[in-house]
Amino acid sequence: MPVTDVITDEKNLTLTVIADFAHPVSRVWNAYTDPRQLERFWGPPTFPATFTEWDHRVGGRALYHMNGPAGEKSYARWDFVSIEPERSFTVDDCFADESGEPAPGMPVMRMRFAFEATDQGTRMTTTSDFSSLEALQTVLEMGVVEGTRLAMGQIDAVLAGLRxxxxxxxxxxxxxxxxxxxxxxxxxxxxxxxxxxxxxxxxxxxxxxxxxxxxxxxxxxxxxxxxxxxxxxxxxxxxxxxxxxxxxxxxxxxxxxxxxxxxxxxxxxxxxxxxxxxxxxxxxxxxxxxxxxxxxxxxxxxxxxxxxxxxxxxxxxxxxxxxxxxxxx
CATH class of the missing domain: 3.30.530.20 (START domain)
Incomplete structure (x- = not known):
């Protein structure tokens, strides 16, 4: 299980996930910037993700949805704010409707994915900033911490390759x-x-x-x-x-x-x-x-x-x- 720590900071309205991988930064970066690889671990078990749009550039966007076990779908959207190749990228992440329009009344968070080389491979730190304590608590109550652990528990096979x-x-x-x-x-x-x-x-x-x-x-x-x-x-x-x-x-x-x-x-x-x-x-x-x-x-x-x-x-x-x-x- 690559997740080594999850830190909730209600004072600064942040949620930080730290994960360590036995692979170089280039390999981990590639997994997070290739939608076909990303959808194999972004959604938790029984709710896998499907990315239907991917425009990985500043000003571009990605659209995806989670697929529930009875056919239900939950839509979301990323807007790419900044990209530093093999170092970090930042997105505004929000719930959306089927056409990709932000869902009214639902929290929006800014997520920064930072990649750092270590002696063992790569440390990735994902920091999500929220606009209010209510928004942070809403996401926590939806089970984002456990969902993230379960989702990232699928990434090792992707990074190493099935064979x-x-x-x-x-x-x-x-x-x-x-x-x-x-x-x-x-x-x-x-x-x-x-x-x-x-x-x-x-x-x-x-x-x-x-x-x-x-x-x-x-x-x-x-x-x-x-x-x-x-x-x-x-x-x-x-x-x-x-x-x-x-x-x-x-x-x-x-x-x-x-x-x-x-x-x-x-x-x-x-x-x-x-x-x-x-x-x-x-x-x-x-x-x-x-x-x-x-x-x-x-x-x-x-x-x-x-x-x-x-x-x-x-x-x-x-x-x-x-x-x-x-x-x-």
């Missing part, structure tokens, strides 16, 4: 909060291919099987937002185990980027989770990121204790084998 960051690591799980975990896996295939493997009823049973010796008996794959899905499996003859399945609702389906679904065990009154899957392609690799939100910490620990991460690794390893031996167009 280096995930080399040989298999399926990884990170606990983000008491009710949220992030599970990541890299597959050596284009995003469109991985998306098809996640949604095509003809392909899913070839890899989403759980342990060896099981077969998928029901594959009603998610087809559209507002619909439902259901998967069920059973042990092959002579293999121990009881059949089971899971189902849920499709909250969002944006091919080939993102799928958000609820999930519960079929026929049980047990807890429901929300699974937010995003696919990111880089250098011929696709990063699958699944953010799972649980109703409470006890449910989180109970489900993780069943070996769900190990089961996902079995499935993803099988997916890689399927794509290697039977390439998907």
């Amino acid at each position: 280096e960051w995930f080399a040989g690591k298999g399926t990884r799980m990170e606990v983000l909060t008491d009710t949220m975990v992030r599970i990541t896996r890299v597959i050596e295939a284009p995003r469109t291919v991985v998306w098809r493997a996640q949604t095509d009823p003809a392909l899913i049973p070839q890899w989403m099987l759980g342990p060896d010796g099981w077969s998928m008996t029901t594959c009603d794959a998610p087809a559209e937002a507002g619909g439902t899905y259901r998967f069920a499996g059973a042990p092959d003859p002579g293999v121990e185990g009881e059949p089971f399945g899971f189902d849920g609702e499709v909250l969002l389906l944006e091919e080939p980027f993102r799928a958000v679904t609820t999930e519960r065990m079929t026929g049980m009154d047990g807890p429901t989770t929300t699974n937010d899957l995003t696919l990111t392609e880089e250098d011929g690799l696709t990063l699958l990121t699944t953010v799972i939100t649980y109703p409470d910490v006890a449910t989180r620990d109970m489900i993780l204790g069943t070996g769900v991460v190990e089961g996902m690794e079995m499935s993803y390893a099988r997916l890689e084998e399927v794509l290697l031996t039977r390439p998907v167009a």
